[in-house]
């Protein structure tokens with residue numbers, strides 16, 4: 192919610208741009224308002240079973256608003272990838288109703304809905320079609336009927352941002368694990384889909400690539416026209432999102448802000464999450480009576496210890 | 509005996525214009541019975557290095573010595589079956605490793621192949637499955653009918669089931685939930701300490717493995733940029749950014765404490781609990797000094 196507001200404030204706080212864009216302001220705001228009011232994703236009581244009997248998705252209802260960045264968290268096997276495959280019709284719900292961008296998902300609307308969704312799969316090998324990274328990226332972009340100039344520009348920009356500019360001529364199958372993952376990510380993000388679903392898209396990235404990815408996602412999120420759903424176990428990625436849906440055995444059991452998740456022992460246990468090093472250290476220090484969020488107990492301060500306290504007990508990542 | 513890389517280079521598609529040199533003049537020793545962590549940025553050659561350990565790839569130059577076998581560039585490789593039995597490799601992508609129609613077949617494939625009876629194989633399969641926290645109900649499933657994390661756990665179990673002396677795992681924690689990651693590290697640590705297995709783990713999360721690893725290798729652009737003990741890694745951590753890696757948080761704080769308190773040649777405390785315990789001692793000493801002054 193915070194970032195949505197920030198996005199609107201940004202729009203308002205740019206009067207110098209107004210001269211350059213002579214659009215009927217009133218009409219645009221109205222259209223924007225109507226668009227913003229819509230949910231990007233709306234599920235009503237959706238169920239699904241691989242074997243037709245035992246529910247792997249069990250009566251899930253959820254909404255994700257346009258422009259939101261939501262994390263889907265939960266233990267291995269709880270149903271996260273299944274939920275994401277139901278979004279774009281790779282799997283069909285046995286009951287309930289799914290809407291994407293205000294359109295109800297059914298046989299006749301599948302094509303329209305898939306156009307809105309870009310999905311990075313858990314295993315990047317499932318995703319490549321082109322014989323080179325560049326071709327693979329171009330393939331998706333050509334499908335959007337963009338002109339060649341725009342296609343070239345997007346390939347260069349997104350590959351560059353994800354640090355794979357040098358790999359464009361390489362065969363996607365002949366890359367290292369992290370390189371593959373970035374190539375898969377670049378191909379989807381370059382298409383600039385309205386709804387971006389990332390299924391463990393950063394699981395094999397090194398720290399540098401991970402922060403490059405997060406930086407790019409933060410920017411895209413800041414533009415407010417993308418909705419992001421990320422499936423991840425990574426604390427930093429979770430903190431970058433606005434809201435966490437916690438899943439347990441096919442159900443969505445909690446809907447919390449990221450910092451609340453890491454403060455809630457019961458929820459953490461449920462999604463088999465561990466707090467990051469920083470928060471674990473804070474807890475261990477507090478337990479030993481060395482320090483609290485307010486200060487170090489009973490000793491003259493060593494500046495390093497005080498610095499560590501601020502770091503460990505600070506609220507941001 | 510251990511494992512030695514002597515002047516090892518590896519080039520993919522060596523004879524084509526698309527050739528990619530992945531390893532260059534690598535000289536390392538991986539200690540037997542120890543737990544070694546391997547880190548390095550994306551594309552630095554970690555997976556290539558691991559695949560040389562059981563003969564999936566053969567060196568383009570130099571020699572790899574594993575157990576009592578030598579794999580040398582240009583020489584006819586020895587019979588690889590004994591190597592494959594004693595060196596179990598978990599691939600970076602589990603899909604590259606599970607082929608059978610059911611998980612049960614996959615898990616008993618290794619043991620059967622290396623001469624176990626059907627009963628022994630079934631027993632090893634179930635034991636390995638339980639060690640990875642997977643229920644027996646999954647045995648009848650096709651490997652592709654598992655979630656991503658379950659599939660990786662199954663791939664690890666299929667290697668555990670063979671009972672190899674040397675366990676080599678490429679990014680085994682990727683896509684596992686946090687608790688499963690921790691449990692896996694503890695399991696591998698136990699196998700190393702209690703059963704004397706040699707364990708080699710490639711990871712992007714140095715911090716997580718620090719309290720358990722005996723030794724580290726840091727790869728950078730196809731070369732071994734660092735190899736040594738945890739103590740040595742802490743001492744040279746300032747160089748990690750040159751290799752495209754961040755200084756792990758536990759190491760960063762330990763070094764700050766060492767400098768602030770003039771600690772010398774102490775065994776580094778790198779887990780949250782150990783670090784907090786050591787800080788508690790230091791702060792108490794400070795407090796006592798403060799009282800003495802007053």
Ligand SMILES: Nc1ncnc2c1ncn2[C@@H]1O[C@H](COP(=O)(O)OP(=O)(O)OP(=O)(O)O)[C@@H](O)[C@H]1O
Nearest residue numbers: 365367368369520528530550551552553554555556
């Ligand atoms: N099958 C292949 N054919 C050609 N080149 C390859 C192949 N596999 C890897 N490479 C290249 O060899 C180099 C080393 O790759 P390797 O897979 O060993 O890296 P890595 O350290 O495991 O990286 P990551 O952390 O991303 O998995 C990279 O530049 C990569 O592009």
Ligand SMILES: Nc1ncnc2c1ncn2[C@@H]1O[C@H](COP(=O)(O)OP(=O)(O)OP(=O)(O)O)[C@@H](O)[C@H]1O
Nearest residue numbers: 241267268269270271272273653654655656657658
């Ligand atoms: N093709 C399939 N056939 C039958 N069961 C399946 C299939 N794919 C997944 N399952 C089962 O459905 C449940 C949910 O799987 P899903 O892949 O959605 O989990 P996940 O939350 O994405 O887990 P992970 O974190 O391990 O990727 C699991 O119990 C899994 O075993």
Ligand SMILES: [Mg+2]
Nearest residue numbers: 271272655656
């Ligand atoms: Mg999944």
Ligand SMILES: [Mg+2]
Nearest residue numbers: 367368555600
């Ligand atoms: Mg690799």
